[in-house]
Each structure stands twice: as C-alpha cells, then as structure tokens.
Amino acid sequence: MAAAAGARWNHVWVGTETGILKGVNLQRKQAANFTAAGQPRREEAVSALCWGAGGETQILVGCADRTVRFFSTEEGRFQGQKHCPGGEGTFRGLAQVDSTLITCVDSGIVRVWRENDKEASSDPLLELSVGPGVCRMRQDPAHPHMVATGGKENALKVWDLQGSEEPVFRAKNVRNDWLDLRVPIWDQDIQFLPESQKLVTCTGYHQVRVYDPASPQRRPVLEVTYGEYPLMAMTLTPGGNSVIVGNTHGQLAEIDLRQGCLLGCLKGLAGSVRGLQCHPSKPLLASCGLDRVLRIHRIQNPRGLEHKVYLKSQLNCLLLSGRDNWEDEPQEAKKAPPEDTETDELWASLEAAAKRTLPDSEHTQGALQTRRRKKQRPGSTSA
Amino acid sequence: MAKAGGKSGGGGKKGLKRKASAEEPQEAAAAEDGATESGVPPPKSAAFPPGFSISEIKNKQRRHLMFTRWKQQQRKEKLAIKKKLKKEREALGDKAPPKPVPKTIDNQRVYDETIVDPNDEEVAYDEATDEFASYFNRQTSPKILITTSDRPHGRTVRLCEQLSTVIPNSHVYYRRGLALKKIIPQCISRDFTDLIVINEDRKIPNGLILSHLPSGPTAHFKMSSVRLRKEIKRRGKDPTEHIPEVILNNFTTRLGHSIGRMFASLFPHNPQFIGRQVATFHNQRDYIFFRFHRYIFKSEKKVGIQELGPRFTLKLRSLQKGTFDSKYGEYEWVHKPREMDTSRRKFHL
Numbered sequence: 001m002a003a004a005a006g007a008r009w010n011h012v013w014v015g016t017e018t019g020i021l022k023g024v025n026l027q028r029k030q031a032a033n034f035t036a037a038g039q040p041r042r043e044e045a046v047s048a049l050c051w052g053a054g055g056e057t058q059i060l061v062g063c064a065d066r067t068v069r070f071f072s073t074e075e076g077r078f079q080g081q082k083h084c085p086g087g088e089g090t091f092r093g094l095a096q097v098d099s100t101l102i103t104c105v106d107s108g109i110v111r112v113w114r115e116n117d118k119e120a121s122s123d124p125l126l127e128l129s130v131g132p133g134v135c136r137m138r139q140d141p142a143h144p145h146m147v148a149t150g151g152k153e154n155a156l157k158v159w160d161l162q163g164s165e166e167p168v169f170r171a172k173n174v175r176n177d178w179l180d181l182r183v184p185i186w187d188q189d190i191q192f193l194p195e196s197q198k199l200v201t202c203t204g205y206h207q208v209r210v211y212d213p214a215s216p217q218r219r220p221v222l223e224v225t226y227g228e229y230p231l232m233a234m235t236l237t238p239g240g241n242s243v244i245v246g247n248t249h250g251q252l253a254e255i256d257l258r259q260g261c262l263l264g265c266l267k268g269l270a271g272s273v274r275g276l277q278c279h280p281s282k283p284l285l286a287s288c289g290l291d292r293v294l295r296i297h298r299i300q301n302p303r304g305l306e307h308k309v310y311l312k313s314q315l316n317c318l319l320l321s322g323r324d325n326w327e328d329e330p331q332e333a334k335k336a337p338p339e340d341t342e343t344d345e346l347w348a349s350l351e352a353a354a355k356r357t358l359p360d361s362e363h364t365q366g367a368l369q370t371r372r373r374k375k376q377r378p379g380s381t382s383a
Numbered sequence: 384m385a386k387a388g389g390k391s392g393g394g395g396k397k398g399l400k401r402k403a404s405a406e407e408p409q410e411a412a413a414a415e416d417g418a419t420e421s422g423v424p425p426p427k428s429a430a431f432p433p434g435f436s437i438s439e440i441k442n443k444q445r446r447h448l449m450f451t452r453w454k455q456q457q458r459k460e461k462l463a464i465k466k467k468l469k470k471e472r473e474a475l476g477d478k479a480p481p482k483p484v485p486k487t488i489d490n491q492r493v494y495d496e497t498i499v500d501p502n503d504e505e506v507a508y509d510e511a512t513d514e515f516a517s518y519f520n521r522q523t524s525p526k527i528l529i530t531t532s533d534r535p536h537g538r539t540v541r542l543c544e545q546l547s548t549v550i551p552n553s554h555v556y557y558r559r560g561l562a563l564k565k566i567i568p569q570c571i572s573r574d575f576t577d578l579i580v581i582n583e584d585r586k587i588p589n590g591l592i593l594s595h596l597p598s599g600p601t602a603h604f605k606m607s608s609v610r611l612r613k614e615i616k617r618r619g620k621d622p623t624e625h626i627p628e629v630i631l632n633n634f635t636t637r638l639g640h641s642i643g644r645m646f647a648s649l650f651p652h653n654p655q656f657i658g659r660q661v662a663t664f665h666n667q668r669d670y671i672f673f674r675f676h677r678y679i680f681k682s683e684k685k686v687g688i689q690e691l692g693p694r695f696t697l698k699l700r701s702l703q704k705g706t707f708d709s710k711y712g713e714y715e716w717v718h719k720p721r722e723m724d725t726s727r728r729k730f731h732l
Contacts, residue, residue, distance in 0.1 A: 018509055230711055312505045
C-alpha cells in the first residue's frame with residue numbers, strides 16, 4: 001500500500017519479461033512490483049512503455065498479448081486495458097497524441113486508436129502498413145503526429161499521420177561497400193533530434209546514422225560505427241549534440257554527432273542493453289538489460305555509476321521520469337504521520353546503505369563524490 | 384673497520400649474529416659507542432635509530448642476513464604464541480572457547496544481491512516459465528548431440544566418445560566443416576534438446592558450447608584440466624548404461640541457477656539408483672568441476688567412491704539468450720575480465 005501510495009514519486013518505471021511493471025524510487029531506494037492481474041504472467045511481457053496524457057501521471061504499457069494497459073502513477077494501479085489486434089508480433093512502438101493511441105507491431109501495421117477505456121476493441125481510426133520486420137516506431141516529441149519507423153530490411157520512413165498514406169521521408173540505403181555488395185539494413189532504434197528535422201538511427205550492424213529530411217540527399221548525412229555487436233538502444237543526451245548507444249554485449253558509448261567520434265564509454269553492464277533513457281536536464285542515464293539490473297550512470301563530471309538496482313526479472317524497457325526535483329514532495333498533512341511510521345519501518349528494515357541523502361542540487365556534489373568513492377556499491381537495492 | 388668487515392663478510396651465519404648486530408649500529412650511526420662490540424648485543428629498539436628499516440641497507444649480503452634473522456625471529460615468536468595458546472586450551476579443557484574459523488576467500492565472499500532466496504516468488508515464477516520449463520515439467524526428455532570444432536584431433540575425439548557414455552541418450556557426430564547455424568535447425572527438426580560443441584585448439588579441447596535447443600540459452604565455457612579415462616589413477620571400470628544421478632553444488636546466484644538448470648537438463652529425470660553412478664558439477668569460485676563417480680555404501684555413513692569417466696573444469700565466458708549466434712545474438716551475461724575481476728572475493732556464479 002505504501003508502494004502504491006508513493007508510486008508517483010518513483011523515478012524509473014521498468015517493464016519486464018514476466019509482465020511486471022516495476023517502479024523504482026532512487027531516493028528511498030525501493031522498488032515495487034505492479035501487475036495487472038496480481039500474478040506475473042509471461043504472456044503479458046512488457047514490450048513497450050510510454051507516458052500517457054497529462055504530464056507523467058499515466059503510463060501506457062504494451063504487452064505481448066497485444067493489449068495496451070493503462071497504469072496510473074497517482075493511484076499506483078492499473079486502470080484499464082485496450083486490446084489492439086491486427087498484424088502479428090509484439091508492439092514495437094507506442095505513442096499518444098491528443099486522445100488517440102498509436103501502436104505499431106512487428107509485422108508493420110501502424111494503427112491509430114481512439115482512446116476510450118472500454119474493453120471492446122473499436123476499429124482503428126487509421127491504419128498504415130509500414131513494411132515487415134519493424135524494430136522501432138518513435139514519435140516526434142515536437143510534432144506528435146509524425147512518427148518514424150524502421151526495422152530489419154525496412155528502411156527508415158517518417159510518416160505524417162494527418163497527411164497522406166505515403167511517407168513524408170523515405171531513407172535511401174548507403175552506397176555499395178568496397179566489395180560492391182549491398183549493405184544490409186537493420187534499424188534498431190530511432191530518435192528525433194530536437195530543434196531540427198534530423199533523425200538518428202542505430203543499426204544492428206553497429207552503425208549510427210544521422211538523416212536530414214531537409215537536405216536533398218536521402219542517404220545518411222553522417223555515419224559512425226561503434227563496436228562489433230548490434231546496437232540495441234539509443235538515447236539523446238541533454239546537450240543535444242551526442243547520443244548514447246548500447247549493444248548486445250552491454251557496452252555503452254557516447255557518440256558525438258557533430259564530429260562523428262566516440263566521446264567515452266560507460267562500464268558496468270553485463271548483458272544486452274534493452275532500454276536506455278537520459279534525463280532531459282540532469283546528466284543521468286538509466287539503462288536496463290537482460291542481466292536483470294537497472295543502472296543509473298552519471299554522464300559527465302565525472303562519468304560513472306550512481307545507482308545499481310537488482311530487479312529479479314529480465315528488463316525490457318524503461319521510462320525515466322523527467323521531473324526536476326527528485327526528492328519526494330512533503331506529504332499532505334493528513335497523511336504525514338502514518339507515512340512517517342511506515343517510512344521509519346522501511347528504514348529500519350533496509351539493510352545497509354540507506355543512510356545518505358541523495359543530492360538535490362549541485363552544491364553538495366563535491367562532498368558527496370568522495371563519499372560515493374568510499375562506498376563499494378552506491379545504493380543498490382532489491383525489490 | 385676492516386676487521387669488522389672481514390668478520391661479517393666471512394661468517395654471515397648464526398655464529399656471528401651477535402657481533403653483526405653489534406656492528407650494525409656502528410655503521411649505521413657513527414655516534415654509537417664502539418666498546419659494545421664484544422659480545423653484548425644491544426637491545427634492538429635502542430640500537431637502531433627510529434625510522435630505520437632493513438630495506439635501507441645498501442649491502443645485499445648484510446641486508447639478506449638481517450632479513451633472514453628477522454624472519455627467524457618472527458617465526459619463533461609465532462611458534463611461541465601458538466604454544467602458549469595450545470597450553471591455555473589444554474588447561475581450560477572443556478571450557479575452552481571454540482576454535483576460530485580461518486578466513487578463506489570463499490567465506491570472505493562479498494555479499495551478492497543476486498543470490499536466490501528460495502522463498503522468492505518472482506524468481507520462482509521466472510524459473511518455472513523459462514526455456515527449461517518443458518524439461519522440468521517432464522514434458523520432454525533430453526536428447527543430446529555432441530560434436531566438436533572442425534577437424535578434431537585424437538584427444539578431443541576420445542573425450543567426445545567418453546562424454547557420450549556419461550550422458551545418456553547422446554549421439555556423437557563428426558563435424559565436417561558444417562556451420563552451426565545450419566546444424567541447429569536440423570537438430571530441432573530431429574527433436575534434439577541440447578547441442579554440445581567441444582572446441583579444440585592445438586590438439587587439446589579447450590572450450591565447450593552448450594546450447595539448449597528449441598530456443599534456449601547458449602552457454603560458452605572455457606574448458607581446462609581435461610583428463611581422459613586412462614589418465615585417471617585408481618579408476619573403476621567403464622560406466623554402465625544406467626542413468627546417473629546428478630549433483631549440482633553451489634550454484635547460488637541467479638546466473639548460477641540458470642547454468643545449473645542447463646546442466647540438469649542434460650540428464651534424464653529418472654536416475655537409476657541400481658547403477659550407483661553420479662555426475663557432479665561442483666561450482667567453486669566460478670570454476671565448475673565435472674566429475675563422474677561410482678559409489679557404494681559400505682555402511683550407514685561410510686561411502687566408497689571410484690572415479691570413472693572423464694573429468695574437466697569449466698569456466699563460464701558468456702550466456703547468450705537464444706541458440707548459438709555469437710555475432711547477432713543478445714547476451715544475458717558476458718564475462719568482462721577488466722570490469723568484473725577486480726575483486727578477489729567477488730564471484731558471479
């Protein structure tokens with residue numbers, strides 16, 4: 001109950017392969033499990049997460065049984081679900097615009113649904129066929145009715161859902177390589193760069209490419225390679241000039257998009273990276289993967305691991321709260337006494353490292369850096 | 384000084400200890416009274432100036448001498464302490480406090496948060512519905528294909544043959560340069576549940592790839608200390624066709640559980656106790672020791688064992704989700720030496 005009540009203060013929401021949605025509060029070092037049916041079920045494996053309407057109060061959870069469940073962070077429970085049939089495969093992208101829901105599945109069917117919480121599945125408002133083998137569909141945060149899709153042997157396409165049935169931008173494959181062989185396409189993740197029309201993709205052939213629909217060339221404007229393993233996830237850094245990519249070996253790298261060079265790497269992950277997200281203003285990166293651990297890294301000054309949380313199931317996707325204040329709001333007056341005793345019990349039951357308070361602003365960072373260095377594992381918890 | 388030099392140079396042994404100790408302060412601090420040379424060794428703490436250490440002596444022979452003398456003294460003191468403690472224990476008799484447990488790397492192991500709690504429901508659900516669920520629900524029985532890397536040499540071939548006698552329902556096939564990715568669909572269509580590939584380098588087997596077949600994880604191990612049957616001393620006769628029992632020791636963490644289940648799913652569920660054969664996978668400090676024994680109970684508590692079969696040691700290098708695909712597959716766990724091997728007391732399995 002305390003977990004459900006404090007769900008709005010969770011910093012990271014993670015979806016797992018067993019169908020559990022986990023909310024992690026890094027301030028209190030707690031992780032809570034939320035399931036729709038009370039029991040974990042592998043059929044409900046979470047494959048896509050996105051924020052719902054109205055700030056960060058609702059989460060849309062896309063499950064493997066083709067239902068989208070609505071989870072309220074205010075109340076800490078699932079509120080309803082919507083079955084979204086059509087096409088085959090799991091959800092590769094979920095987005096929300098006005099009061100409609102956009103879903104994209106593996107076989108390439110993109111559908112726009114009217115968002116009512118009724119169980120009965122109404123017909124989709126719009127249906128697009130994008131091409132088979134889609135790996136990601138991403139919505140442009142600046143123009144919510146534009147989505148980009150890409151996948152294995154499915155080139156990057158940008159669609160305008162209010163416009164025509166044809167894509168607004170269709171990327172062209174790069175030239176044949178030095179052996180005159182066609183370079184295969186495998187777009188694993190797509191991001192829209194802010195304040196421009198550019199898109200960045202990372203591929204399964206360890207390339208990071210930047211496309212510019214405003215320029216006359218449909219081929220990538222910039223191409224950078226990193227590592228030898230497929231890049232699984234990508235996120236933009238707060239500066240907007242670099243991206244962080246993760247591959248199937250758990251290697252995280254920050255790549256500069258102005259120069260096309262590697263800025264640095266982040267250590268710690270042991271398994272394939274499945275989800276990556278950076279905070280919009282703070283230099284924090286949340287990463288989750290198949291090694292069942294959620295890690296929060298600090299990207300600059302200095303680069304390193306901040307938190308590590310062992311969550312017992314394989315993690316598929318995550319959502320990082322973009323709010324600025326990471327401390328819990330002071331509870332409403334009527335709730336204050338019981339909350340205090342509950343948190344007191346929680347503090348007492350927590351094993352070791354729960355005594356330091358996380359920094360809210362920069363002035364305590366200097367002192368806390370050294371303390372963090374002394375500790376072996378800064379703030380690891382278990383659910 | 385020449386006389387002193389000659390003495391220490393000539394002797395350097397126990398007989399000249401006293402003189403040498405008397406000479407040192409003379410050389411080290413010239414202000415010492417030279418009259419103490421004859422026989423009375425000055426107390427060490429007063430003789431040496433503070434802050435002096437044996438390593439500051441430039442002369443190697445003398446330095447070595449001082450060090451050996453210091454070492455002997457330390458040893459004597461240690462023996463004396465031990466004797467005293469032993470006397471005290473005997474004097475106390477029954478009331479003596481229990482002997483302190485010696486510190487070993489195993490019992491100093493750093494706390495690992497991934498160690499599985501037997502009452503944990505989430506992990507129990509995860510394990511009940513993972514890729515090995517069909518084996519543990521007794522829906523499938525194992526059928527194993529053993530092969531090697533291309534063009535194996537004698538040792539590897541013999542190891543494969545011996546392994547196939549140890550693991551019931553296993554078949555050895557010669558690898559004729561076939562790609563594993565092409566072998567795997569064929570195995571699946573012929574109902575094989577596991578694939579073992581023994582990798583060979585410079586005529587000795589040094590790697591093992593264990594892939595659970597329909598869609599299961601693939602583990603890549605480094606194999607060392609391989610002993611074939613004829614190299615095992617005091618071994619018993621060849622193993623019979625009975626299904627052996629399986630012992631899995633010390634697989635405590637979540638990763639260890641996955642690997643332990645992988646090994647367990649190689650053997651059929653119903654061990655034939657008449658055969659009295661047991662295959663052991665013992666994990667200690669991230670090394671997995673494989674042994675195959677025949678046991679016999681001589682009385683209620685005494686067992687005699689005979690080692691049959693090959694023995695080898697495995698170390699996990701990576702666990703990949705899905706069947707063998709080292710380039711494009713997703714890894715659940717990869718061993719990264721420079722990141723993971725920083726502490727001697729941290730283990731992953």
